[in-house]
Amino acid sequence: MSEAIGAEFRRERLIRFSDCDPAGIVFYPQYFVMFNGLVEDWVNDGLGIGYRKLIVEQRIGLPTVRLEADFRSVSRMGDNVILGLSVEQLGTRSITLGLHCFDAEGQTRMRMKQVLVTTSLETHRAIEIPAHLRAAIERSAA
Numbered sequence: 001m002s003e004a005i006g007a008e009f010r011r012e013r014l015i016r017f018s019d020c021d022p023a024g025i026v027f028y029p030q031y032f033v034m035f036n037g038l039v040e041d042w043v044n045d046g047l048g049i050g051y052r053k054l055i056v057e058q059r060i061g062l063p064t065v066r067l068e069a070d071f072r073s074v075s076r077m078g079d080n081v082i083l084g085l086s087v088e089q090l091g092t093r094s095i096t097l098g099l100h101c102f103d104a105e106g107q108t109r110m111r112m113k114q115v116l117v118t119t120s121l122e123t124h125r126a127i128e129i130p131a132h133l134r135a136a137i138e139r140s141a142a
Helices: 029-046 051-057 131-141
Strands: 005-014 064-071 080-090 094-102 108-117
Touching (some): 005 131, 029 051, 029 064
Antiparallel strands (some): 064 108, 080 094
8 A cells, every 4th residue: 555645533432243244353345335435434524624524515515436445353243443545646636545444553444445436426426526525635745
C-alpha cells in the first residue's frame, strides 16, 4: 500500500455476534460493512461535512469503483478492534483510501484499499470532487 496523506482517522469497534459466521470469526463481507460505517463517520466527524447532507441534500455520491482486500488474522466475537482510514491519493474525481483493522497491540487483522469516485446522484456520472469536500480532505490531512 502507498504512503498515506496526513493523519489516520480511527474508531474503536466491538466485534459482535452479527459480524460472525458459524465458525465464530468475522464473516469477511462484514469488514466491508464496518469500513462503510467508518467512511460515514469520517465524512461526518473527520471532515465535518455530514454524510447525510452530502448524499441527500447535495446529491453527491461516493460509490466504490475498486477494492483490494488482504485478510491477515481472524477477529472473533467480543474482540475490540480499531478501524483506521487514511487518504492515500486525492485525484480529480477519485479518492483512494487505505483502510485498516487492527487490535490494541497493533496486529493487523485486515487491510483494504478502496477507490471512491464522486458522482452526481442526478446523472450517476463521475464529477470532479466538489471544492468543499476537497478542502475538508486537505484540511484533515494537514
